[in-house]
Amino acid sequence: MPCMLIFLLVVSVFHVGCSKVNSPENETADTMTDQKARPDNPYYSRTDTTKLDLPDSVWAVVLTEEVYEVARKKGTEKAFSGQYWDFEGKGTYYCAACGNALFRSDAKFASTCGWPSFFEPIREQSIVYQPDSSHGMLRTEVVCGRCGAHLGHIFDDGPPPTGKRFCMNSIVLDFELDGNTGGGASSLRYLSLQ
Ligand SMILES: [Zn+2]
Numbered sequence: 001m002p003c004m005l006i007f008l009l010v011v012s013v014f015h016v017g018c019s020k021v022n023s024p025e026n027e028t029a030d031t032m033t034d035q036k037a038r039p040d041n042p043y044y045s046r047t048d049t050t051k052l053d054l055p056d057s058v059w060a061v062v063l064t065e066e067v068y069e070v071a072r073k074k075g076t077e078k079a080f081s082g083q084y085w086d087f088e089g090k091g092t093y094y095c096a097a098c099g100n101a102l103f104r105s106d107a108k109f110a111s112t113c114g115w116p117s118f119f120e121p122i123r124e125q126s127i128v129y130q131p132d133s134s135h136g137m138l139r140t141e142v143v144c145g146r147c148g149a150h151l152g153h154i155f156d157d158g159p160p161p162t163g164k165r166f167c168m169n170s171i172v173l174d175f176e177l178d179g180n181t182g183g184g185a186s187s188l189r190y191l192s193l194q
Helices: 002-037 056-062 065-071 183-193
Strands: 093-097 101-104 126-132 138-143 152-155 164-168 173-177
Touching: 002 093, 056 065, 065 152
Parallel strands: none
Antiparallel strands: 093 101, 093 173, 126 138, 138 152, 152 164
């Protein structure tokens, strides 16, 4: 019985400690869990990689106004205004329009530009590059490899090993924390078996 009490105490302390340290990440993760269902967006999937070729009229219905403005109208959110420019959670970033996996947090780096920045995508096919000559500049646009959503631009001033900087808009990224499939629930199951 004393062992059981010590075990419970350790579990409780661990749980409280995690809650305190990770509360901002947990809030984000909870939000993302809700968004994962996406009842208003039947094209959103974290597992289906089938390419989507849908007109803006469809996206206008299934996306929020803010996501649509960036994803389909190539808007840019204000620097230092997005959810992830200085976010350091460990996990995976997905396309907010279609759920396509885009970046791992391991490839994210602290950039002073005010937008979330990565040095490589999660896989080559995750994204597509397109020349962009708008606003009097010659840049390379980065779009989602599955749905074609505008994500941001890529520049050559990133850190090693690639030297690239994928400069993204937070609003078109969904983040899911590693282990978000229920660490707490596992602990409860473990307890119930004692
Ligand atoms: Zn997409």
